[in-house]
Structure formats: structure tokens, C-alpha cells
Amino acid sequence: MAQKIKAATVLKNEKIHKLLLLVTLFIGNSIVNISHAATLKVCYDQWPPMTIFPSEASSARGFVIDILHEIYTSKGYKIEYYEVPLARGLDMVANGDCDMLPEYLFSKNSEKDFEYATQATFSYTAAFIVRHDDPWIYNGVKSIKGKRIATGPGWDYSSLSVDYQNYITNLNNASFVEVLSGNDDVVERILHMIKESRVDLYADNILVLQYVMNRLNLNDELKIVQPGLEKKMVEMPIFSKKIPTTKRQELIKIWNEGRLSIKGKKEEMFINKYNVTF
Incomplete structure (x- = not known):
């Protein structure tokens, strides 16, 4: 009986040793994988x-x-x-x-x-934003003449419309173009200016316009106008x-x-x- 108990104990110890070895190897491999994660x-x-x-x-x-x-x-x-x-x-x-x-x-x-x-x-589709009661629609550069346009410093719309970009950068139209500088709140400030009739319109990615209108709760005061600028804004990842x-x-x-x-x-x-x- 003692020999059987001894044999069983040895077998049990061997199994525990193997289990501990497997656990050690698993933990070691996991640590290596974590430390070398890209x-x-x-x-x-x-x-x-x-x-x-x-x-x-x-x-x-x-x-x-x-x-x-x-x-x-x-x-x-x-x-x-x-x-x-x-x-x-x-x-x-x-x-x-x-x-x-x-x-x-x-x-x-x-x-x-x-x-x-x-x-x-x-x-992204580019759209315009105007006051809710403004019947204006975009029909090329001729339709923005006389309108007060908001933009940011150095903002380039040429990939969406060369004509629009040329219009807002033409010094002859400077009195109708309001350039707002600043950090992250430029678009929010522009939307408030449209609401207050200080400018008439602004062009941007339609999702940006939706997001800021929702954020500022301005859906009753402002509206998004389509069609917007002629081409889409194609954004690419760079490496x-x-x-x-x-x-x-x-x-x-x-x-x-x-x-x-x-x-x-x-x-x-x-x-x-x-x-x-x-």
C-alpha cells in the first residue's frame, strides 16, 4: 500500500511539474508577444x-x-x-x-x-450653410457675388472648385470675404456670425456642418444648402x-x-x- 501511495504521489508531482512548466511557457510567450507588439x-x-x-x-x-x-x-x-x-x-x-x-x-x-x-x-460632399429663411442656392460663382462669405486664413478650396477659390482670394472681392483666424472654434464662430447676419454663407464638409449645427443647437436658425461646390473632398491617409x-x-x-x-x-x-x- 505504501508503495502505491508513493507511486501515486510521484505521478501527481510529475503532473504538477508539467502543468507549472506549461503555465510558465504560456506566460513567457505572452510577455514576449506583448513586449514585441507592433x-x-x-x-x-x-x-x-x-x-x-x-x-x-x-x-x-x-x-x-x-x-x-x-x-x-x-x-x-x-x-x-x-x-x-x-x-x-x-x-x-x-x-x-x-x-x-x-x-x-x-x-x-x-x-x-x-x-x-x-x-x-x-x-466628403461640400455644402453651404445659410440662415434658415434665406432662399439662396448655389449656382456657380455668379450666385455668390454680393454675398458675404466666411472662410479661414489660407483655407484652400481649389480641389473642390477652382472658380470658388479664385473668387474668395481675388482682392477685388476682399470686402465680401470675412477671414476668421483662431484655433478649434472657427467654424462655430462662423455659424454664430451667419445667425447674427454678420456674414451670409459658408462652405464646408457637410458632416462638419451637421455636427456643429447639432452641437450649437442651431437647426432652427440655419440650414444646409445643396448642391454645394462642384467636386468632392477626397481625403487620403498618408504614410x-x-x-x-x-x-x-x-x-x-x-x-x-x-x-x-x-x-x-x-x-x-x-x-x-x-x-x-x-
Whole structure:
């Protein structure tokens, strides 16, 4: 009987030893995998509801960042976010301090510093916003003559309408163009100015207009007018050319395939979370 007990004890100890060995190997592998998890450094600017800087009041980062997060974390990436003005973000990507920036208008002049993905982040419709009782509609540059137009310093609409851009930058029209400088609240200030009849109209991404109108509760005072400017605003992700080519191509491939997979109902789910819709 004693020998049987001894044999059983030895067998039990061997099983415990094997179990402990398996647990140790599992924990070790997990630690190695965590420590070697790929990190994606993302620069982005404030452009709600697409990209938003989180605050104490809200952790929301915007639906573009939500989509980016879904695409790369599903492939095992950890993401570091850098909330910076657009100009600084572009510099950081060009210098390799950030791996990518999720939205930037396509420009051949930028190709020397960045590489664009194939799949666009989004193609946005540009619309106008006016006072609710204003019957005005956009019918080319001739329809904005005599109207007081709001814009920001250096804002370039040429990818949407060369004629519109030429009109607002023409010094002969300077008395009809109000240029507002500032940081994140420029669009909000413009909408209040339209409400107060200090300017007449403003053109922007239709989702931006919806979001700010909802945020400021101005849907009874203002309205969105379509058609807007002639072309859509096609925003593309850009990737740093300081990244080794193999890694950069892998990041671009993950984006292209991931963005294609997030279409239709899934895309709408991300957008509708911010109470806006195309």
C-alpha cells in the first residue's frame, strides 16, 4: 500500500511539474508577444466629427479614428495618438516622428514626403450653410457675388472648385470675404456670425456642418444648402517615407484591405455614432 501511495504521489508531482512548466511557457510567450507588439504612431488634427481631440468631458476621437483603430488593432497593433495641428502633423509624418496621418487632401507636391494609400479615408460632399429663411442656392460663382462669405486664413478650396477659390482670394472681392483666424472654434464662430447676419454663407464638409449645427443647437436658425461646390473632398491617409519600405507597404496594405472591409452598414454604424449622416 505504501508503495502505491508513493507511486501515486510521484505521478501527481510529475503532473504538477508539467502543468507549472506549461503555465510558465504560456506566460513567457505572452510577455514576449506583448513586449514585441507592433506600435503605430498616428498624428491627427482636430476636425470633428471625423477627428476629435479627447477631453475630460469625452473620450471620443471621431469616426475616422474609430475606423482606423478597428483596422489596425484587429491586426495586433498598439496605437499611439498625437493630437497636433495639421501643419505640425504633416511635419511629424515627413520627419518620421509619426508613421501616418489618416486624412489629407491628395496633392502631387506631397508625394516626395509621404506615400498615399490607395483606398481613400472618405470622399466628403461640400455644402453651404445659410440662415434658415434665406432662399439662396448655389449656382456657380455668379450666385455668390454680393454675398458675404466666411472662410479661414489660407483655407484652400481649389480641389473642390477652382472658380470658388479664385473668387474668395481675388482682392477685388476682399470686402465680401470675412477671414476668421483662431484655433478649434472657427467654424462655430462662423455659424454664430451667419445667425447674427454678420456674414451670409459658408462652405464646408457637410458632416462638419451637421455636427456643429447639432452641437450649437442651431437647426432652427440655419440650414444646409445643396448642391454645394462642384467636386468632392477626397481625403487620403498618408504614410511616412522614413518608415522602411517593407513596413510602410505592410501598413498601407492593412489600411487598404481594412478600409474596403468597412463599407455599407458597418461604415454607417461608425458615422451615426456622432449623430451625422451622408
